[in-house]
Amino acid sequence: MYRPRQLVINSTRLMDTLHKTCVWGAAHRYGPGPTQTGMARLTLSDDDKKARDWFGDEMSSLGCDIKVDTMGNMFAVRPGEKTGAPTAIGSHLDTQPTGGRYDGILGVHAAVEAMRTIHESGYKTQYPIAAVNWTNEEGARFPKSLHGSSVWSGDFTVENAHALTDVADSSITAGAELERIGYKGTLECSAKANPLAAHFELHIEQGPILENNKQTIGIVNGGQAYKWFNVRVHGRDSHAGTTPMNLRADPLLLSARLMVAANAVAIKHGGCATTGIMSLKPGSINTIPNLIDYTLDIRHPDDAALAAMEADIRAAAAALVAEESRYKCTIELDKIFDYAATKFHPDCIGAVRTAAEATVGADMAREIVSGAGHDSCATSKHCPTSMVFIPCEEGLSHNPREYATPEDCALGAQVVMDAALLFDSRRQK
Amino acid sequence: MYRPRQLVINSTRLMDTLHKTCVWGAAHRYGPGPTQTGMARLTLSDDDKKARDWFGDEMSSLGCDIKVDTMGNMFAVRPGEKTGAPTAIGSHLDTQPTGGRYDGILGVHAAVEAMRTIHESGYKTQYPIAAVNWTNEEGARFPKSLHGSSVWSGDFTVENAHALTDVADSSITAGAELERIGYKGTLECSAKANPLAAHFELHIEQGPILENNKQTIGIVNGGQAYKWFNVRVHGRDSHAGTTPMNLRADPLLLSARLMVAANAVAIKHGGCATTGIMSLKPGSINTIPNLIDYTLDIRHPDDAALAAMEADIRAAAAALVAEESRYKCTIELDKIFDYAATKFHPDCIGAVRTAAEATVGADMAREIVSGAGHDSCATSKHCPTSMVFIPCEEGLSHNPREYATPEDCALGAQVVMDAALLFDSRRQK
Ligand SMILES: NC(=O)NCCC(=O)O
Ligand SMILES: NC(=O)NCCC(=O)O
Numbered sequence: 001m002y003r004p005r006q007l008v009i010n011s012t013r014l015m016d017t018l019h020k021t022c023v024w025g026a027a028h029r030y031g032p033g034p035t036q037t038g039m040a041r042l043t044l045s046d047d048d049k050k051a052r053d054w055f056g057d058e059m060s061s062l063g064c065d066i067k068v069d070t071m072g073n074m075f076a077v078r079p080g081e082k083t084g085a086p087t088a089i090g091s092h093l094d095t096q097p098t099g100g101r102y103d104g105i106l107g108v109h110a111a112v113e114a115m116r117t118i119h120e121s122g123y124k125t126q127y128p129i130a131a132v133n134w135t136n137e138e139g140a141r142f143p144k145s146l147h148g149s150s151v152w153s154g155d156f157t158v159e160n161a162h163a164l165t166d167v168a169d170s171s172i173t174a175g176a177e178l179e180r181i182g183y184k185g186t187l188e189c190s191a192k193a194n195p196l197a198a199h200f201e202l203h204i205e206q207g208p209i210l211e212n213n214k215q216t217i218g219i220v221n222g223g224q225a226y227k228w229f230n231v232r233v234h235g236r237d238s239h240a241g242t243t244p245m246n247l248r249a250d251p252l253l254l255s256a257r258l259m260v261a262a263n264a265v266a267i268k269h270g271g272c273a274t275t276g277i278m279s280l281k282p283g284s285i286n287t288i289p290n291l292i293d294y295t296l297d298i299r300h301p302d303d304a305a306l307a308a309m310e311a312d313i314r315a316a317a318a319a320l321v322a323e324e325s326r327y328k329c330t331i332e333l334d335k336i337f338d339y340a341a342t343k344f345h346p347d348c349i350g351a352v353r354t355a356a357e358a359t360v361g362a363d364m365a366r367e368i369v370s371g372a373g374h375d376s377c378a379t380s381k382h383c384p385t386s387m388v389f390i391p392c393e394e395g396l397s398h399n400p401r402e403y404a405t406p407e408d409c410a411l412g413a414q415v416v417m418d419a420a421l422l423f424d425s426r427r428q429k
Numbered sequence: 430m431y432r433p434r435q436l437v438i439n440s441t442r443l444m445d446t447l448h449k450t451c452v453w454g455a456a457h458r459y460g461p462g463p464t465q466t467g468m469a470r471l472t473l474s475d476d477d478k479k480a481r482d483w484f485g486d487e488m489s490s491l492g493c494d495i496k497v498d499t500m501g502n503m504f505a506v507r508p509g510e511k512t513g514a515p516t517a518i519g520s521h522l523d524t525q526p527t528g529g530r531y532d533g534i535l536g537v538h539a540a541v542e543a544m545r546t547i548h549e550s551g552y553k554t555q556y557p558i559a560a561v562n563w564t565n566e567e568g569a570r571f572p573k574s575l576h577g578s579s580v581w582s583g584d585f586t587v588e589n590a591h592a593l594t595d596v597a598d599s600s601i602t603a604g605a606e607l608e609r610i611g612y613k614g615t616l617e618c619s620a621k622a623n624p625l626a627a628h629f630e631l632h633i634e635q636g637p638i639l640e641n642n643k644q645t646i647g648i649v650n651g652g653q654a655y656k657w658f659n660v661r662v663h664g665r666d667s668h669a670g671t672t673p674m675n676l677r678a679d680p681l682l683l684s685a686r687l688m689v690a691a692n693a694v695a696i697k698h699g700g701c702a703t704t705g706i707m708s709l710k711p712g713s714i715n716t717i718p719n720l721i722d723y724t725l726d727i728r729h730p731d732d733a734a735l736a737a738m739e740a741d742i743r744a745a746a747a748a749l750v751a752e753e754s755r756y757k758c759t760i761e762l763d764k765i766f767d768y769a770a771t772k773f774h775p776d777c778i779g780a781v782r783t784a785a786e787a788t789v790g791a792d793m794a795r796e797i798v799s800g801a802g803h804d805s806c807a808t809s810k811h812c813p814t815s816m817v818f819i820p821c822e823e824g825l826s827h828n829p830r831e832y833a834t835p836e837d838c839a840l841g842a843q844v845v846m847d848a849a850l851l852f853d854s855r856r857q858k
Contacts, residue, residue, distance in 0.1 A: 097711040098666050098719065140713040167712065207671035226670060228714055237527050239827040240703035240726040241655060242636035242800035245696050247824070252704055253692055256685035263682055267674050274669035275681055276714045278707065282526040283596065284569040285657055285705045285724045286801075287827040290527065295714045297669040371671030372715075395676070398668040398716040 007117050009417060011410030014113040018409075021109075022101050024050040028400035038400020039101055043094035043136035043147075044072070044177035051093045052183060055133050058112060062119045064131070068185030069194060070158050071148040072135040072178045078115060080125040080424070085197040085383075087125070087424045089114055089416055090132025090375060096140045100402025102204045102392060106409055107416075108133050110202040114417035125424045127197060134375040135183075142174045143167050143228065143295070144337055149378035151189045158189055167277060191382035198348055198423050199379035201387045202416040204404050207371045208395030216411055217356040218368035218389030222344050223377045224301040227310060228337035230293065231258070234330045237282060237290035248288055249329045252280060254320055255292045258331070261316035262296060269309050271300035272371075296333070301369050303341050342370075342377040348386030348423060355418035356388070359411055372397075384423070388416045436546050438846060440839030443542040447838075450538075451530050453479040457829035467829020468530055472523035472565035472576075473501070473606035480522045481612060484562050487541060491548045493560070497614030498623060499587050500577040501564040501607045507544060509554040509853070514626040514812075516554070516853045518543055518845055519561025519804060525569045529831025531633045531821060535838055536845075537562050539631040543846035554853045556626060563804040564612075571603045572596050572657065572724070573766055578807035580618045587618055596706060620811035627777055627852050628808035630816045631845040633833050636800045637824030645840055646785040647797035647818030651773050652806045653730040656739060657766035659722065660687070663759045666711060666719035677717055678758045681709060683749055684721045687760070690745035691725060698738050700729035701800075725762070730798050732770050771799075771806040777815030777852060784847035785817070788840055801826075813852070817845045 019034070025041025025048070041047045052074060056066045059076030067075040077086050091107020111131035118129065134152075139145030142164040150156040162175025178184035187194055205211075210218055235251030259275055266273035278294040298313070300306035317331045349367075356365040368389055370377075376385045390412040393403040404412075448463070454470025454477070470476045481503060485495045488505030496504040506515050520536020540560035547558065563581075568574030571593040579585040591604025607613035616623055634640075639647050664680030688704055695702035707723040727742070729735035746760045778796075785794040797818055799806075805814045819841040822832040833841075 096713050096716050098713075098716065138713075139715060143714050145715060167714070205671070206668045208673070208676065224670065236825075237828045238825055239635045239801060240705060241653065241701060241728045241802065242634070242824065242826060243701070244637070245692070245701060247637065250703070252707070253688060256688040259682060259685040260689060263674070272670060272672070272674060274679070274715070274717055276669060276709075276716050276718060277712050278681070278709050280705075280707050283706050284525050284527075284567075284827070285572055285596070286568060286574060286703070286726050287525050287527065287705050288703055289705060290828075297715050299670045372668060373670065395671065396665075396667055397671060398713070399666045399719075 007121050007123060007417065009113055009117055009410055009414045011406060014109060014410060014413055015406045017112065018101065018105060018109045021051055021054055025095060028098055030401055035101065039095040039099045040097050041095040042097060042141040043138065044174065044181055048094055049181035052133065055093065055108065059115065059131055062115050064115065067187050068183060069187040069189035070185055071151045071161060071189040072183035072185065073148040073152060073189060074133040075194065076131045077128050080127040080129065082127055084127045084429065085195040086128035086130035087198045087420050088130040088132045088196045089200050089420050090134055091201050091203060092134045092137035092375060094136055094138050096138055096398045098400055099398060100400055102402050102404050103206065103397050104137055106204060106404065107202045110413035110416050113413050117417065125421065127424055127427055129420065129424060137375050141166055145373050146375055146378045149375035152191055153378040153381045154190060155378065196379060196383045197427065198383050199376055199385040200348065200416050200420045201374060201376045202412045203374060203387055203389055204392040204397060205389040206392060206395065206397035209368060210389060210391035211395060213366065215364050215366050216360045216390065216408055217365040217415055219349060219352045219356055219365055220344060220370050220387035220389055221349050221367050223342040223370035223373060224299050225303050225306045225341040226297065226299040226339050226373060227306065227335060229296040230334045230336055231296050232332045233292040235288065235290055236328065238288050240286040240288060243288060250288050251292045251329055252289050254324055254329050254331065255294060257320050258317055262313050265309050265312040265316065266298065269300060269305050271298060271305060271309050273298045301341060339373055339377065342380055344380055344386040345384035348384045351419040351422045352386045352388055352415065354422060355415045359415050359418065388412050388419065436550050436552060436846065438542055438546055438839050438843045440835060443538060443839060443842055444835045446541065447530065447534060447538045450480055450483055454524060457527055459830055464530065467831065468524040468528045469526050470524045471526060471570040472567065473603065473610055477523055478610040481562065484522065484537065488544065488560055491544050493544065496616050497612060498616040498618035499614055500580045500590060500618040501612035501614065502577040502581060502618060503562040504623065505560045506557050509556040509558065511556055513556045513858065514624040515557035515559035516627045516849050517559040517561045517625045518629050518849050519563060520630050520632060521563045521566035521804060523565055523567050525567055525827045527829055528827060529829055531831050531833050532635065532826050533566055535633060535833065536631045539842035539845050542842050546846065554850065556853055556856055558849065558853060566804050570595055574802050575804055575807045578804035581620055582807040582810045583619060584807065625808060625812045626856065627812050628805055628814040629777065629845050629849045630803060630805045631841045632803060632816055632818055633821040633826060634818040635821060635824065635826035638797060639818060639820035640824060642795065644793050644795050645789045645819065645837055646794040646844055648778060648781045648785055648794055649773060649799050649816035649818055650778050650796050652771040652799035652802060653728050654732050654735045654770040655726065655728040655768050655802060656735065656764060658725040659763045659765055660725050661761045662721040664717065664719055665757065667717050669715040669717060672717060679717050680721045680758055681718050683753055683758050683760065684723060686749050687746055691742050694738050694741040694745065695727065698729060698734050700727060700734060700738050702727045730770060768802055768806065771809055773809055773815045774813035777813045780848040780851045781815045781817055781844065783851060784844045788844050788847065817841050817848065
């Protein structure tokens with residue numbers, strides 16, 4: 001049997017612990033039940049600190065050594081029979097401002113539950129095994145997703161990462177918040193200083209494919225490419241009642257047109273385009289604005305297609321400016337995040353497949369590409385990586401009603417633990 | 430001669446006083462010169478209080494009696510030979526957040542300069558004459574333009590007017606701010622309790638007609654109709670990377686489409702449509718928003734055409750919801766301001782025409798319809814009213830660079846004083 005000593009996840013404990021710790025950041029009640037709220041546990045907030053403290057205490061109590069790096073990434077390492085880089089199971093405890101109880105949180109709780117199960121059984125892994133909580137995976141508060149894991153992977157310097165400012169208050173930096181909550185560690189944040197042998201992650205799919213196919217486990221073979229932009233449109237503030245339509249430089253109208261164009265570009269290429277943040281100045285009913293700032297998120301599974309989408313959107317912007325801007329509207333697209341499509345490692349994909357087929361059977365599992373970015377995309381640049389997906393209701397995520405059944409959560413946690421232990425058992429060094 | 434005792438405006442004093450008092454609320458420097466800033470003197474702010482205090486002191490020193498009503502409207506009344514309702518020259522001292530030095534401010538300073546000129550000459554009007562500062566003409570901070578004058582005219586109850594909240598902070602009411610700055614007077618705010626015999630107002634045109642026709646004085650015969658809406662669009666927050674384009678309920682995309690549609694409706698009818706304030710929730714780069722709130726300002730000189738514009742925009746909204754919202758986007762249009770087209774009074778229009786032709790000659794003056802709303806639109810419901818327009822550079826207003834030449838300001842002040850004195854001299858009761 002592939003499953004070492006038949007270690008079995010305790011599904012009740014898994015869900016109880018998850019919901020108990022969701023008191024930190026619970027928000028957006030949508031029903032009367034005790035777990036019928038979403039989450040607003042923004043990274044490096046007071047609630048995030050409480051969840052981090054809990055994670056550290058819990059892992060220490062199971063005999064793990066807790067390491068915190070300069071990005072606040074937390075590594076709870078349990079020794080194996082031999083020394084070496086740990087095989088990690090990780091995800092993140094931060095959420096969106098209107099997030100749910102599963103995105104990221106489930107993945108860390110699966111790691112905690114795996115560690116408890118291993119601990120109770122007395123099972124000795126060959127090499128160390130680690131539960132990891134990555135900082136600011138969401139990019140919701142500080143606008144860089146996979147923030148902590150991208151510094152670890154070397155895609156982003158720790159200085160730039162610390163200097164990133166809160167989308168809602170540009171006087172607050174990520175570095176200052178790490179210090180304020182006591183999670184700016186001393187360990188160098190890098191794959192070199194703090195290597196992992198492999199990274200596994202359980203996550204809700206966040207999309208509709210498993211649900212539509214009535215399957216339980218996604219064997220994730222990679223992630224789609226995505227880019228983020230700050231779009232800035234300058235126009236001329238003037239009177240809403242006395243400025244004839246043909247004498248306006250209205251940056252909001254131009255922004256609206258560009259959003260409609262970006263939507264059409266996404267549909268044409270089979271990708272996605274989304275604006276999630278927007279602000280305008282000066283903000284008076286009877287004054288045409290002079291400045292619009294908004295974000296644009298574009299995605300595609302294929303790097304070349306995503307590049308073509310970017311080119312099409314830039315061309316649409318230039319055409320709109322040329323058409324509308326006798327009165328000097330200007331558009332700038334500033335790329336603030338750029339992530340190529342990710343291919344996971346065959347060894348890890350294979351371990352997930354073996355674990356999945358043993359747990360739910362081959363028919364209930366499928367290979368799948370992730371629509372979202374994950375810390376696993378960053379780790380896969382330095383160590384073999386794969387992920388386990390479970391379905392979520394209506395494919396809905398980044399929404400308070402995000403939901404996965406306790407049964408699926410437990411199955412996913414079983415598969416991610418088994419895959420990690422299988423990988424460990426197969427390691428040669 | 431029509432001009433009583435040849436009273437002549439002191440143009441240097443007019444401009445010096447205007448610029449001196451613009452220290453309260455000066456903002457948005459655009460050049461090195463001492464007067465090269467715009468204004469951000471939002472109604473009922475500390476800067477507005479300082480300008481009000483100055484106005485009251487100045488008018489008291491000229492022997493005027495200062496009356497403040499429950500909306501903070503200030504009436505500085507100079508007695509005439511007979512008692513009766515005063516002939517008023519009025520405008521407003523508040524500005525847009527990115528406003529200029531002329532919109533409203535010039536009109537009050539013309540009234541002050543007229544009062545000084547009359548005072549120095551020892552000229553006795555037949556009936557009382559008043560300089561008036563109306564509260565929150567702009568509607569920029571509390572979203573109801575002609576706020577003080579509309580309560581005076583009975584279009585809006587004082588209770589509702591006091592309850593109006595700041596567009597930037599809904600915990601602040603207009604009533605509380607009136608109290609805070611000491612301008613919630615005891616005089617009943619109504620045309621009945623505090624009648625005017627006539628209302629004259631000098632204002633920059635805020636549009637391009639006089640400038641394009643190289644004329645100096647606009648004899649204003651009325652104002653165009655306008656309506657303001659709060660538009661609220663609900664959608665469903667979900668993940669920007671994993672939610673396929675055809676499974677989205679994206680309220681921002683719907684808003685963008687409706688803005689583009691409203692723009693087309695305005696062009697089709699020869700009116701205007703503008704969005705000046707917009708906010709979105711939750712505000713995260715990689716989350717489709719769930720709620721958009723934005724304002725819509727639509728205008729047309731003709732009431733029926735404006736009603737047709739509103740109907741077209743509502744139809745466009747319904748069509749967009751029907752087309753896009755399998756996933757339950759909804760749109761509500763809440764009308765928060767509705768002002769019919771205004772026709773000024775022939776007696777006042779005639780007085781302005783006589784004064785204008787005597788001052789600049791018939792060729793340099795033209796009849797004109799106001800594109801903007803003015804307190805004169807409110808007063809005209811209860812007393813004969815007209816306005817005097819002067820050109821402003823590029824027709825630009827609600828912009829820090831708003832500019833009128835000192836020569837035109839003085840000519841306008843002369844015409845508005847002469848028109849008011851002519852009206853007074855012709856009064857039978
Ligand atoms: N899984 C997830 O929601 N990640 C956030 C990063 C992104 O894909 O936008
Ligand atoms: N004159 C002026 O700018 N008034 C503000 C009210 C309006 O929006 O027209």
